[in-house]
Amino acid sequence: MSEVMKQDTDAHARPDSGLRRVVLSGTVGTSLEWYDYYVFGIASALVFGQLFFPGDNALVSTLLSFMVWGLGIVVRPIGGLIAGHYGDKYGRKQVLVVTLTAMGICCIAIGILPTYAQWGMAAPILLIxxxxxxxxxxxxxxxxxxxxxxxxxxxxxxGKLASWIQFGVPVGNLAATGLFLGLSALLSDEAFLSWGWRIPFLMSVAILIVGAYMRSKVVESPQFEALKESGDRAQKPLVEAVKSAPGSIVRAIGLCIGSQATYYTFALYSLTYVTNELGKDRSIVLVAVLIGSALQLVLVPFAGALSDRIGRRRTYTIGVIGTAAWVCAFFPLLNTGSPTLIAVGVAGGMVFQSFLYGPMAAWIAELFGTRVRFSGVSISYQMGAVLGSALTPLIATYLIASTGSFWSFVLYMLAALAITGVAVFFTRETAGKSLQG
Structure with a gap:
């Protein structure tokens, strides 16, 4: 414990320039990785159904496309388990270099992947x-x-500094959405479907180079270095996390579910709903997501900093109540067909969701001790992502198609937010307190 206390003092004494370097490196690397991730999500909503799962039934093609998108979320806990194990045993830095490199290579490969018309079943199998x-x-x-x-x-x-990792999500989404919007404006539908959609994927070449360089310059966590010097590292971090902090894992998962379900509804499913259900041009909703992401650039760090001042619980409560209210207005605004009101619907939802996303990183990390923090944080967040978002676009498509009403899906989102509300009530306040040893 004394070693951990000592390194905590050292962390406070760390020069501002060193801390800024860590924050900048983390923000840039995460932004680049989420760019790759959202490029796939947007392509799933706009083109993958036609190119990799063609058929007579457009609904089935869309469902298959979203299933592939969801698979990428379903396996995230496995990635979290692997990374958590190595991160808690050998260090945080090297894990981050590997994850960014893997993401970049896959994104480039998708950009050159032949379609179903060219390779038959091999194409969707490779995409998966x-x-x-x-x-x-x-x-x-x-x-x-x-x-x-x-x-x-x-x-x-x-809260403020950790929110810059969350800041990477709207940055990545903004870059991906802006690029797709620009291509949609410059290219005909035929050109976009033929080759234009590949450009955002192929741009990952530059992203991979920049991101790998940034990550290589990151300084290892002082808390992990202190733990390493003490020889007190966990040999089976996940097992220890489950045994020592099962309640923290469950509560942290609950904190994620409502945020994940609503974010992917506002930022991703809206693309499919507006283009397929309402028959509107994709540029309308791309602009709406662009506006929402731009607002989140300000609001996510603001919410993180706010949680340092008024507490994680109060900030989260604002997010739960505001997002729940907006969920009820979301589809009525989209159904007007007005580009302005569609933008209000999408961007407004992302505004309130920011108050969930901003404090999330710090709050979840503060629930676990240093020995198992990587494993505890990773499994909690990724399981929350699976339960909250893996099937959300698929469930939305199915519920609205089968019931003929968007209200069935609204109830689904309200249930997800209710779970998060319960988790907020039962999770202790951690703002301003020292990290556990």
Whole structure:
């Protein structure tokens, strides 16, 4: 314990330039990785159904496309388990280099992948395989990136600084959405479907080079270094995390579910709903997601900093109540068909979701001790992602098609937010407190 206390003091004394370097490296690396991730999500909503799962029934093609997207989330806990094991035993830094490299290579490979018309069944099989590797990479990315900042940050600034990892999500989404929007404006539908959709994937070449360089310059977590020097590292981190903090894992999963379910509804399923159900041009909803992501660039760090001032629980409560209210207005706004009101519907939802996402990284990390923090954080967040978002676009498509009403899916989202509300009630306040040893 004395070693951990000592390194915590050292972390507080760390020069501002060193801390800024850690935050910048984590933010850039995570932004680049989420860019790759959202490029796949947007392509799933817009083109993969036609190119890799063609058929007479457009609904079936869309469902198959979203199933592949969901598989990438289903395997994320496995990636989290693997990364958590190595991250708790050997260090956070090397895990982050591997995850970013794997994501970049897969994204480039998808950009040159032949379609079903060219390779038959081999094309969707390879797409699924690449998506699974992407899911494993992202599963290990988030926990490591969060810990590199949380374990460097002063106690009273962890919410603000850790939110910069969350900031990477709207940055990645903004870049991916903006690129697809630009291509949609410049290219005809035929050109976009033929080759234009490949450009965002192929741009990962530059992303891979920049990201790998940034990650190679990251300084290892001081808390892990202190643990390493003490010789007190966990030999079976996941087993120890489950035995020592099962309640923290369950509560952390609950904190994630509502945020994940609503975010992917606002930022991803809206693409399918507006284009397929309403018959509107994809640029309308791409602009809406772009606006929402731009607002999150400000609001996610704001919410993280707010949680340092008023507490994680109060900030989260604002997010749960505001998002629940907006969920009820979301589809009525989309159904107006007005580009302005569609933008309000999508962007408004992402505004309230920011108050869930901003404090999330710090709060979850603060629930676990240093020996098992990587494993605990990774499995909790990734299981929350599976339960909250893996099937959300698929469930939305099915429920709305089978019932003929969007209200059935609204109830689903409200249930997800209710789970998060219960988790908030039963999770202790951790803002401003020292990390566990």
């Amino acid at each position: 395989a690449l998506r699974l590797v992407q899911g494993l990479a992202v599963g290990g990315e988030w926990g490591g990136a969060v810990l590199m900042i949380v374990e460097h940050a002063p106690d009273k600034q962890r």
